[in-house]
Amino acid sequence: MTVELNYHDAGGDGTPLLVVHGLLGSADNWRSHVKQWQERRRVVAVDLRNHGRSPHVAGMSYREMAQDLLALMDRLGIERAHLLGHSMGGKVVVTLARLAPERVASLIVADIAPQAYGHGHDAVFAGLRRLAEGRPANRREADALLSEHVEERATRLFLATNLQRGETGELELRIGLEQIEDGYEEIMQAPAGQGAFDGPTLVLRGGNSHYVTDDMLPALREVLPQAEIKTLEGAGHWLHAEQPEAFQAAVNDFLRTLDS
Structure with a gap:
């Protein structure tokens, strides 16, 4: 059963950008970025289930969270979107891209690889x-x-x-x-779905982060074969907060190539 997610919807025309936070984050964490992006396009920032102002329910699988996002896109009349996900949210958007690639204009995955991780929380x-x-x-x-x-x-x-x-x-x-x-065991798993997403993809990683190391890249490219890998020097896992200007510029440059 899908959950009616809380969301912030702002901005104007063009293909929307859907922003998905990481574990224990919320849409509120992205306010400063959304404020800038909405000058150029429609931006929808979501609270995933059990986060922010969204309902509390059992189940934290990537398939369930991706289905929540698809239901929200249907509710808002969004046929296709650019999907940006940080950490856990990155695995959610990769899952959605595997389940419904026709709904995804591009992927922006922030400091996570499409694989299982060890416990650390x-x-x-x-x-x-x-x-x-x-x-x-x-x-x-x-x-x-x-x-x-x-x-x-x-x-x-x-x-x-x-x-x-x-x-x-x-x-x-x-x-x-x-x-x-x-649901923590599910959160640590790889994204759900099978095969590769062959659309435009940007993977941003922090230069001081261990979440997307060089030895992970061959396996990452099996899932995201079109991935452009960009490292933000001086940033850790919360790269969008630690290097906001560099993060904003990288996302804008990537989307600009797709809009032209």
Whole structure:
């Protein structure tokens, strides 16, 4: 069963750009980029299931998340779109491209390869559980609770974007943490579907990230044979936040070649 995803829809004409966040992110994380892209085209930024303001449901498979996106495209009357996905969102858009290539004008995959990855979020989940139990009154208290498990301040600030003020006045998580944890094994898997997506593709990777290494590229090209690989030096996994101008320029240059 598909989920009616929350989304932000802005901009004007042309083939829309559909923006899909990564694990524990949301459409809100992309506001500054969307503001610039919408000057040139229609941009739809989504909250995946169990993220942002979208419903909390069981199941985090890539097939399910891709079907949610296809249902949203149908709802919005979008026949074809450029799809941009970061991290987990990158696997979602690769899955959609495999399942319904006729709906995809191009793919932009940010710092993820179409393969399975090992577990690496134990501390993050522990910090989020502590946050949920602690019910902090303000963001200073929230950061203190998170810091019991998550050392990196940048990661804590990112995780804190999932907080909202509850009815009691305390801060609470808006994500479906239980559903995400239950589906974590699925999230770590390779994208769903079979075969290759043969359309225009840009793969952006952070120069300081280990998510798309050189030894992964032969297997990546089996799934994305038309992929142009671009490395953003000085960026880690959150390359769109760490090198926003370079990220924006790379996406704009790629889309410009397809619009001309």
